[in-house]
Amino acid sequence: MLKQFSLVFFLLFGCYVGVNSLRRPLKHLTNELEVHAPASHVWEAFRNLGILRIAARQKLVRSFQVLKGDGGVGTVVKIFFTRGRKSGYTERIIVADNHRRVEVSQALKGDCLAIGCSVEIVTFEMAEKSHNSSIIKARMAYAVKKGFEAKDPKPSIQVVATLSKLLKKFVENKYHA
Template identity: 35%
Template sequence: MSGQLEHELELHVPASEAWELFGTLGIGKLVGEEMPELFQKVEIVEGDGGVGTILKLTFTPGIPGPASYNEKFTKIDNEKRIKEVEVVEGGYLDFGFTLFRVRFEVIEKGEDSSIIKSTIEYEAKEEANASLVSIDPLANIVQVAKNYLGRNKAAKDAK
C-alpha cells in the first residue's frame, strides 16, 4: 500500500528567502522553537544541514502518532529548491510503514512571492494503519514558517 498527500501555501517572500529557511537546518530550528505544542525538541544527531544530516524529532506527549523518530536529509537540490527527508528510525517505521518521505519544494511565483509545496509519500505493509498519516502537521509547520518569514520581511521593510 502506498500513498501521497500534498499541501500548498503561498508565501509573500521571494523564493530565495523561503529556500534559505526550508533548504537548511533553519526549518528544524524554527519548529523546535516556535511549535512546543507539536515538538518537545528537535536535535541534530549527525551532519551540518547537507545531505546525510540526521535529525531526531521528539513530539510533545499526547500528540497522536509516534513519540519520536529520526529523519535523514536525502536530497537537497538548491537549483530546483527541493529538499527531501525520510524517516530512518522509529516513528512511522515502527507502525508498519516501509517508507515515509517528506518533500518541500519552493516554487517561484513572482518577485516577492513564492509557493511552498509540501508532500508526504509513504509505503506501508498491508497491516499498517494509513489513517495515521496526515498532512495537517506539515501544513501547520508551513504556516509557522510563513508567519516567521512575514515577520522578518516586515522588520526589514521597516528599516
C-alpha cells in the same frame, strides 16, 4: 559538476522509489501554502535545519538532536514534538538542492513507520510564484506494509502543514519588517 551530480542522484532516487513502489504502491498526501515573500527568502529560512529552529522557538518542537551531518544530504536528525510522538521521529535528508529549493527526507524511525508503513518520504519545495510571492509545496509519500492494508496507516499531513505555516509567518514577518 553539481548539476550532473543532482541529475544522477535524482535518477537513482527515482529508480529506488520506482522499484520500491512496484512492491508496495506509494500513497501521497500534499499541502501547499502561498507566502508573500520570494522563494529564495523562504528557502534560506528553511534549509540547513532552519525550519526546526523556527519550530523549536514556536514550541512545536520540544527539541531536536542532529545525530549525523550538518543539515545537508546525509544529515540524520531526531525530532521530539511537543504533542504526540513520545518516542520521537528520526529522519535522514536524502536531497538538499539549493538551486531547485527542494529538500527530501526519509523517515528512519517513528511516525508512520511505527504503525505499519514500510517507507515515508517528505518533500518540501519552495516554488517561485512571482518576484514577491512563492508557494511552499509539501508532499508525503508512503507505502503500507503487507498485512497492514486494512488498517490503512498513514502519516499526518498536519505536522507538515503546521511547519509550513510557521515558516510562512516567520518569513513574512522578516521580509515585511
